[in-house]
Amino acid sequence: xxxxxxxxxxxxxxxxxxxxxxxxxxxxxxxxxxxxxxxxxxxxxxxxxxxxxxxxxxxxxxxxxxxxxxxxxxxxxxxxxxxxxxxxxxxxxxxxxxxxxxxxxxxxxxxxxxxxxxxxxxxxxxxxxxxxxxxxxxxxxxxxxxxxxxxxxxxxxxxxxxxxxxxxxxxxxxxxxxxxxxxxxxxxxxxxxxxxxxxxxxxxxxxxxxxxxxxxxxxxxxxxxxxxxxxxxxxxxxxxxxxxxxxxxxxxxxxxxxxxxxxxxxxxxxxx
Amino acid sequence: xxxxxxxxxxxxxxxxxxxxxxxxxxxxxxxxxxxxxxxxxxxxxxxxxxxxxxxxxxxxxxxxxxxxxxxxxxxxxxxxxxxxxxxxxxxxxxxxxxxxxxxxxxxxxxxxxxxxxxxxxxxxxxxxxxxxxxxxxxxxxxxxxxxxxxxxxxxxxxxxxxxxxxxxxxxxxxxxxxxxxxxxxxxxxxxxxxxxxxxxxxxxxxxxxxxxxxxxxxx
Amino acid sequence: xxxxxxxxxxxxxxxxxxxxxxxxxxxxxxxxxxxxxxxxxxxxxxxxxxxxxxxxxxxxxxxxxxxxxxxxxxxxxxxxxxxxxxxxxxxxxxxxxxxxxxxxxxxxxxxxxxxxxxxxxxxxxxxxxxxxxxxxxxxxxxxxxxxxxxxxxxxxxxxxxxxxxxxxxxxxxxxxxxxxxxxxxxxxxxxxxxxxxxxxxxxxxxxxxxxxxxxxxxxxxxxxxxxxxxxxxxxxxxxxxxxxxxxxxxxxxxxxxxxxxxxxxxxxxxxxxxxxxxxxxxxxxxxxxxxxxxxxxxxxxxxxxxxxxxxxxxxxxxxxxxxxxxxxxxxxxxxxxxxxxxxxxxxxxxxxxxxxxxxxxxx
Numbered sequence: 108x109x110x111x112x113x114x115x116x117x118x119x120x121x122x123x124x125x126x127x128x129x130x131x132x133x134x135x136x137x138x139x140x141x142x143x144x145x146x147x148x149x150x151x152x153x154x155x156x157x158x159x160x161x162x163x164x165x166x167x168x169x170x171x172x173x174x175x176x177x178x179x180x181x182x183x184x185x186x187x188x189x190x191x192x193x194x195x196x197x198x199x200x201x202x203x204x205x206x207x208x209x210x211x212x213x214x215x216x217x218x219x220x221x222x223x224x225x226x227x228x229x230x231x232x233x234x235x236x237x238x239x240x241x242x243x244x245x246x247x248x249x250x251x252x253x254x255x256x257x258x259x260x261x262x263x264x265x266x267x268x269x270x271x272x273x274x275x276x277x278x279x280x281x282x283x284x285x286x287x288x289x290x291x292x293x294x295x296x297x298x299x300x301x302x303x304x305x306x307x308x309x310x311x312x313x314x315x316x317x318x319x320x321x322x323x324x325x326x327x328x329x330x331x332x333x334x335x336x337x338x339x340x341x342x343x344x345x346x347x348x349x350x351x352x353x354x355x356x357x358x359x360x361x362x363x364x365x366x367x368x369x370x371x372x373x374x375x376x377x378x379x
Numbered sequence: 380x381x382x383x384x385x386x387x388x389x390x391x392x393x394x395x396x397x398x399x400x401x402x403x404x405x406x407x408x409x410x411x412x413x414x415x416x417x418x419x420x421x422x423x424x425x426x427x428x429x430x431x432x433x434x435x436x437x438x439x440x441x442x443x444x445x446x447x448x449x450x451x452x453x454x455x456x457x458x459x460x461x462x463x464x465x466x467x468x469x470x471x472x473x474x475x476x477x478x479x480x481x482x483x484x485x486x487x488x489x490x491x492x493x494x495x496x497x498x499x500x501x502x503x504x505x506x507x508x509x510x511x512x513x514x515x516x517x518x519x520x521x522x523x524x525x526x527x528x529x530x531x532x533x534x535x536x537x538x539x540x541x542x543x544x545x546x547x548x549x550x551x552x553x554x555x556x557x558x559x560x561x562x563x564x565x566x567x568x569x570x571x572x573x574x575x576x577x578x579x580x581x582x583x584x585x586x587x588x589x590x591x592x593x594x595x596x597x598x
Numbered sequence: 599x600x601x602x603x604x605x606x607x608x609x610x611x612x613x614x615x616x617x618x619x620x621x622x623x624x625x626x627x628x629x630x631x632x633x634x635x636x637x638x639x640x641x642x643x644x645x646x647x648x649x650x651x652x653x654x655x656x657x658x659x660x661x662x663x664x665x666x667x668x669x670x671x672x673x674x675x676x677x678x679x680x681x682x683x684x685x686x687x688x689x690x691x692x693x694x695x696x697x698x699x700x701x702x703x704x705x706x707x708x709x710x711x712x713x714x715x716x717x718x719x720x721x722x723x724x725x726x727x728x729x730x731x732x733x734x735x736x737x738x739x740x741x742x743x744x745x746x747x748x749x750x751x752x753x754x755x756x757x758x759x760x761x762x763x764x765x766x767x768x769x770x771x772x773x774x775x776x777x778x779x780x781x782x783x784x785x786x787x788x789x790x791x792x793x794x795x796x797x798x799x800x801x802x803x804x805x806x807x808x809x810x811x812x813x814x815x816x817x818x819x820x821x822x823x824x825x826x827x828x829x830x831x832x833x834x835x836x837x838x839x840x841x842x843x844x845x846x847x848x849x850x851x852x853x854x855x856x857x858x859x860x861x862x863x864x865x866x867x868x869x870x871x872x873x874x875x876x877x878x879x880x881x882x883x884x885x886x887x888x889x890x891x892x893x894x895x896x897x898x899x900x901x902x903x904x905x906x907x908x909x910x911x912x913x914x915x916x917x918x919x920x921x922x923x924x925x926x927x928x929x930x931x932x933x934x935x936x937x938x939x940x941x942x943x944x945x946x947x948x949x950x951x952x953x954x955x956x957x958x959x960x961x
Binding site for chain 1: 427499504515534561568
C-alpha cells in the first residue's frame with residue numbers, strides 16, 4: 108500500500124471532483140455565525156451608501172474569491188449602493204475587478220461612473236491605503252482606464268475614507284492585515300473580509316477583536332454568502348465536489364495510518 | 380556617501396511618516412507625508428519593472444549560452460514581449476493596444492494567463508491528497524492532535540461531512556467553530572499576529588535608525 | 599455561442615489540460631505552457647506599471663503642473679543602476695526611500711492597528727452578549743407583575759406586540775416609556791399597591807424567547823427602579839454570570855420564563871411614583887473560551903520566544919504552546935485542503951460546464 112503509485116491517488120481525486128458535476132446533488136449548506144455576520148453587516152448599511160469592494164486576489168484563487176466578489180457586488184447593487192473597486196494585486200487584480208464588476212453591473216443596469224467606478228491598481232498597498240485617508244484622488248488621479256476622477260460623477264462625493272461607509276475586502280494574501288491595521292484602525296471604516304480557506308484560520312483573531320465584522324472562509328464561506336443573499340451560484344454548485352474530495356482525503360489518511368500501524372505492529376512482533 | 384546618504388534618507392522619510400501619524404491631513408506634516416506616500420507608489424512601481432528586466436536578462440543569457448531548455452526560454456521572452464509591447468502603445472492608435480477590454484493585453488490575460496495561473500495552483504490539490512496519504516501519520520501525541528483536528532475541520536467545512544458530524548452526540552460543528560477555531564486556533568493565530576507585528580515594528584525602527592542595513596546589499 | 603468564443607474556450611481548455619498533463623509526467627507540452635505562462639506574467643506587469651505608474655502617477659501629473667514629481671521619477675530610474683556593478687550602490691538611495699516610508703507607516707500601524715487591539719481583546723470579556731430585550735420591556739417580554747402576595751392588589755404591566763407599552767392595571771405611562779406605578783395610590787382596579795414600609799413586594803416578570811439556549815448560554819436579568827424626580831434608574835436586582843443576585847428563574851412553558859425577585863424596599867422606600875424596568879439578556883459563557891485564549895496567546899508567544907532556553911516554567915509553557923499550535927495547525931491543514939480542492943473544482947467546473955458544454959455547438 109505504501110508503494111502505491113501516486114498517480115492512482117491523483118486519478119481518484121480527479122474522479123471525486125468530476126462526478127458531482129456530472130451527477131449534481133443539492134446539498135444543505137449550514138451557515139456559520141461569521142458568514143451570517145457578513146450578510147447582516149452589509150444589510151445594515153444604509154441603501155445608497157458608498158462602499159469599497161477590494162479585489163486583493165490573484166487569478167490563482169479565482170475559484171474561491173470570485174464567488175465572493177460577485178455575490179458582494181450583487182448584494183450591494185441590490186441595495187443601490189455606489190461601488191468603488193480597487194486592487195492591490197499587480198497580477199490580474201485590476202483586470203478581474205474590471206471584468207467581474209462590469210458583468211454584475213449589467214445584471215442590475217448600473218452605469219459606470221455614476222453607480223460604480225474601478226480605480227484599478229497602484230503600487231505599494233501600504234502607501235495606497237495610507238494615502239487614500241487624505242485624498243483618494245492623489246493616489247488614483249484616474250480610474251483604471253485612465254479617465255480622470257474629476258470626470259466621474261460618483262467620485263464628486265467620494266474624497267477620502269470619510270465618504271466610505273464600508274469595505275468589503277476579498278483577499279488571498281496579507282493585504283487584509285493592512286486594511287485592518289491602517290484603514291480600519293486609523294480611520295474607523297467598518298470592514299469584513301472574504302478570504303481563501305488557507306487564510307481563514309488567521310482571521311478568526313480579527314473577527315474576535317471586532318476588527319472584522321464578519322468573515323467568509325474559502326469556497327464554503329462563499330457558498331454560505333451566496334445562500335444568504337439568495338443567489339446560489341458557483342460556490343454552492345462546488346460543494347458536492349468539495350464534500351467528496353474531503354471524504355476521499357480523510358479515507359486516504361485513515362488508510363495510510365492503518366497501514367502504518369500494521370507495519371509498526373509487525374515490526375514490534377519481529378523484534379520480540 | 381554610499382551608506383550615509385541612504386541611511387539619512389531612510390531616517391528622514393521614516394521619521395516624517397511616524398510623526399504624521401499624530402497630525403491631521405490638512406497640516407504641513409500631514410500634507411508632506413501624503414506627498415511621500417504618492418512618491419512611494421511611483422518609486423516602488425519601478426521595482427516591478429526591475430523584476431521583468433531581470434527575467435528577460437536571465438532568460439536571454441541562457442539562450443545565448445544554449446543552456447538546457449533554451450528553446451523554451453525563447454517562448455518566455457516572446458510571451459513577455461507579446462504581452463508588454465501592445466500594452467505600452469497608445470490605445471488611440473488601435474483598440475488592440477493599451478489595457479482595455481478588447482486589447483491584446485486583456486485578451487492574453489483572460490484567455491491564457493488567468494486559466495494557466497488558476498490551473499498551476501489547482502494542481503496542488505493532487506499533491507496535498509498524495510501528501511496526506513503518505514505523510515499524515517499519528518506518530519506522536521502532537522501529530523495525533525494535529526491529525527484529529529484536521530479531520531474534524533475537513534468534515535465540518537463540507538455539507539456531507541457536517542451531516543456525518545450531526546449524527547454524533549453533541550453539537551460538534553458548533554464546538555468546532557466556537558472552541559477549536561474561535562478558541563485554540565484563534566489564540567495561536569493571535570499570538571503569531573502579536574509576535575509578528577512586534578517584530579515588524581521593531582525591524583522598522585531598526586531600519587529608520589540605520590541599525591538594520593541588510594536591505595542595501597553588500598558593497 | 600460565436601466561433602471566437604468557442605475558440606477562446608478551447609484555448610483555455612488546452613492550456614488547462616497542458617498544465618494538468620504534468621500530473622501524469624513531465625512532457626514538452628507542459629513545458630511550453632509553463633514557459634509561456636512565466637513570460638505572460640512578467641509581460642502583464644510591464645503594461646500595468648507603464649499605465650498605472652508611469653503614465654497615471656508620474657507623466658500626466660507632471661505635464662499637469664506637478665513638476666516636482668521628477669524626483670520620485672528619478673529615484674525610480676535609479677533602481678536600474680543595480681544592473682551595473684560599479685553604480686549599483688546608487689540604487690540604495692531609492693531603496694532606502696521605499697524602506698524608510700514603509701517602515702514609518704509600519705511602526706505605527708502594526709502597534710496601533712494589530713498589537714493593541716489584539717492584546718486588548720485578549721484581556722476583556724468573560725461573557726458575550728448574544729441577545730437582549732430591545733426596549734425596557736423587550737419585545738419578547740410578556741409582562742411585569744408586582745405583587746405583595748395578595749392577588750387583589752397586584753399590578754400587572756404587560757407589553758403588547760405593537761411596540762407600545764400597554765399597562766393593564768395602571769393608567770399612567772411615564773414619558774420614558776416605562777410603566778409607571780403610583781405606589782400607595784389607587785389603581786384602575788380599585789386596589790392599591792403596597793410599596794410602603796417594611797412590606798416586601800414580589801417582582802415577577804415573564805418573558806418569552808423562542809431561541810433555544812445554546813451550549814454555555816444563559817440569561818442575565820435586571821430589575822431597575824427610577825424614583826420620582828430621579829433622572830436615572832438604579833438597579834435593585836441583577837443576576838450575573840457569577841450569581842443569581844436573588845433572582846429566581848423558572849421555565850413556565852416552552853420558551854417562556856418567569857423571573858422573580860422579592861424586593862424589600864425597607865424604610866428608604868417612599869410613597870410616590872416609580873418607574874420599573876426589567877431587562878433580560880441572553881449571554882454565552884465565555885470564561886472557558888477566555889481562559890483558552892489567554893493561555894493560548896501567552897503559550898504561543900513564549901513558544902516563539904527564543905532569546906532564553908525553554909527550561910523550567912518557560913519550558914512547561916512552551917510545551918503547552920506546542921499543543922495549542924498543533925490544534926491550530928491541524929485546523930489550518932483542514933482549511934488548506936479545502937482551499938486547494940476549491941481551486942481544482944474551479945478548473946473542473948470550467949472544463950465540464952464550459953468546455954464540454956461547447957461540444958454541442960461543434961459536433
